[in-house]
Amino acid sequence: MSLPSLADRAIVLQAHAADWRAAVRLAGDALVDSGCTTAEYTEAMLRLVETHGPYIVIAPGLALAHARPGPEVRQDGLSVVTLAEPVEFGHAHNDPVSVVIGLAGVAADAHLSAVADLANAFNDSAAIQALARATNREDARAILEGRRVS
Template identity: 80%
Template structure:
């Protein structure tokens, strides 16, 4: 299992976000900038948290922003945003968040495969801290590829 391609435009290092909505929007904007989704997908990612709470905060310091596959997804995509200052999503155990991953899948099966590959990439808890501390896109890419088996 490998991660979807991670284009330069899909990686934002040291971003600033006032709150979780802005952090998710940064991840969504990076998916849009890389050509994988439309702006409507970004809004759908935010609605998922509004509707279902901070379930996307899947590990201490890590949020996996996503929405359902659909017409707003042009291709499989992944974005990574590291935050200069962590933000609270309202998760009882895993806040604050320093790394926001944006995930877009064209079909449910591909979407699940990408989630599994991400779980493998972050299986080692030090990977979250390493990505959060990365200062370049190449460092982020190397950490994720090195831990995903790609």
């Protein structure tokens, strides 16, 4: 699996977000806090949604916040934010969102590989619900790695 490691500082459980912007910002802040990106990367993630709409809402309840590789990315990184109350992104079929994954890649090929690995992790829609209910970081990691959580 080529997913970047998931630092403790990159996992935020049961957070409160007023709207989609705040939810994406939480995922971006977790990438910054874990040393993977600069704050400019978070702003780029927000701009992409503002420009292209809620395309990052890739499955019911799940958003994959990301931006293009660039100087704002210090190292490949992943963040996970679960929301205490789901928020609307404006997606016709997959709202509301309760899990926001932040993804940052130094190089385009690694970025695409990580997206594919995340898609595999969420092939089972129950994984999204399980992640939304995770109560600790180890369970969140296990779910992303495709391991069952008891």
